Amino acid sequence: xxxxxxxxxxxxxxxxxxxxxxxxxxxxxxxxxxxxxxxxxxxxxxxxxxxxxxxxxxxxxxxxxxxxxxxxxxxxxxxxxxxxxxxxxxxxxxxxxxxxxxxxxxxxxxxxxxxxxxxxxxxxxxxxxxxxxxxxxxxxxxxxxxxxxxxxxxxxxxxxxxxxxxxxxxxxxxxxxxxxxxxxxxxxxxxxxxxxxxxxxxxxxxxxxxxxxxxxxxxxxxxxxxxxxxxxxxxxxxxxxxxxxxxxxxxxxxxxxxxxxxxxxxxxxxxxxxxxxxxxxxxxxxxxxxxxxxxxxxxxxxxxxxxxxxxxxxxxxxxxxxxxxxxxxxxxxxxxxxxxxxxxxxxxxxxxxxxxxxxxxxxxxxxxxxxxxxxxxxxxxxxx
Numbered sequence: 243x244x245x246x247x248x249x250x251x252x253x254x255x256x257x258x259x260x261x262x263x264x265x266x267x268x269x270x271x272x273x274x275x276x277x278x279x280x281x282x283x284x285x286x287x288x289x290x291x292x293x294x295x296x297x298x299x300x301x302x303x304x305x306x307x308x309x310x311x312x313x314x315x316x317x318x319x320x321x322x323x324x325x326x327x328x329x330x331x332x333x334x335x336x337x338x339x340x341x342x343x344x345x346x347x348x349x350x351x352x353x354x355x356x357x358x359x360x361x362x363x364x365x366x367x368x369x370x371x372x373x374x375x376x377x378x379x380x381x382x383x384x385x386x387x388x389x390x391x392x393x394x395x396x397x398x399x400x401x402x403x404x405x406x407x408x409x410x411x412x413x414x415x416x417x418x419x420x421x422x423x424x425x426x427x428x429x430x431x432x433x434x435x436x437x438x439x440x441x442x443x444x445x446x447x448x449x450x451x452x453x454x455x456x457x458x459x460x461x462x463x464x465x466x467x468x469x470x471x472x473x474x475x476x477x478x479x480x481x482x483x484x485x486x487x488x489x490x491x492x493x494x495x496x497x498x499x500x501x502x503x504x505x506x507x508x509x510x511x512x513x514x515x516x517x518x519x520x521x522x523x524x525x526x527x528x529x530x531x532x533x534x535x536x537x538x539x540x541x542x543x544x545x546x547x548x549x550x551x552x553x554x555x556x557x558x559x560x561x562x563x564x565x566x567x568x569x570x571x572x573x574x575x576x577x578x579x580x581x582x583x584x585x586x587x588x589x590x591x592x593x594x595x596x597x598x599x600x601x602x603x604x605x606x607x608x609x610x611x612x613x614x615x616x617x618x619x620x621x622x623x624x625x626x
Contacts, residue, residue: 246381247297247324249619255280256288257619260297260319264344264615265437265464268301268316289317296320319343324381326618327371328611330427330603331387333358333402336367337603340374341611345437349374350604358403360413368417382421384614385410386430386606388455390474394423394617401475402454425613426472427606428457431565433616434609436461440561440597448559450477450550452502453567453601460557475499480552482545501545504568510538525574543575547582554594555587565599572598 262277263269271285292298300315321344330337340349351374353366371383389400397408414422432449440447445464451457456478460467478499487496488510500506504521511524514534527535550562564572572579
């Protein structure tokens with residue numbers, strides 16, 4: 243059975259220490275002091291009660307100290323103490339994962355969405371959580387969805403669900419006996435990469451997603467860069483060729499969305515071929531050398547490279563991660579993407595390290611769980 247940790251009684255420093263250890267532990271007290279700016283005496287004063295409460299554990303260390311003395315024991319978190327559910331919600335389905343405190347997946351489940359009415363969706367989410375939890379107590383639920391969210395509970399808009407000004411807390415409270423926090427799904431993906439993906443190796447990276455829409459986000463110095471406007475899909479309407487490019491769903495000429503949405507690539511290829519083809523079929527045809535499909539895919543790839551260059555030129559990330567339902571475009575159109583990237587970069591600038599991440603709903607769901615964990619520890623957006 244899970245144990246409820248009284249995060250509300252923790253000091254800010256105790257929360258900070260716990261989050262640092264959760265993300266990168268085990269950590270020595272020396273490492274913690276360097277990360278938090280706390281003195282050794284303060285660290286001992288803060289961590290000793292956490293060790294006594296078995297929230298933190300001292301891990302045996304075989305490495306001797308520089309002076310040859312008794313090895314210092316690093317601190318780690320007992321990740322089994324609490325459990326969380328992260329859910330990636332789309333217009334058609336929900337992908338859920340039950341995790342421990344370190345977002346390690348324990349159980350997964352998927353369900354189709356029967357209705358877009360908020361109460362109906364939340365009822366399905368409650369059933370999904372109950373199926374996953376079984377004999378375990380769930381501390382909180384993280385919900386990642388495409389849209390703009392305020393204070394983790396007020397959903398301003400969720401385009402694919404046709405939601406506007408939905409009070410998540412008011413609807414979820416009668417259905418779930420635990421807090422539910424919502425976040426833009428790309429922000430949850432960024433947190434996923436920050437906690438157990440690229441962010442464990444580097445401090446600053448950008449993510450660009452393509453699929454039903456075009457989105458993006460940024461982590462700097464291991465911290466998510468966020469804004470009330472996150473979730474509005476602003477990067478998707480970055481101009482690429484405003485005079486001669488295709489038109490997007492908002493009637494913008496030559497924006498990133500017009501080139502890179504899966505539907506855009508499918509429609510343009512279908513028009514050229516005179517018959518309907520899906521996005522994946524368009525990519526397969528291009529890879530096989532079909533000239534019409536190749537023209538559309540390479541045009542999209544070139545635009546993709548220019549969009550990556552715009553992000554890299556402004557944010558200066560150490561890496562750009564390319565993912566989403568449309569992730570294959572970066573592979574099939576790799577030469578055109580590289581050409582567009584070169585065109586929009588200073589020739590003296592360093593090469594932009596790219597990482598293609600095949601789309602996996604589990605990653606997004608784990609990111610939503612990570613947000614629920616962070617908010618539980620920080621006690622933000624979780625008050626009744």
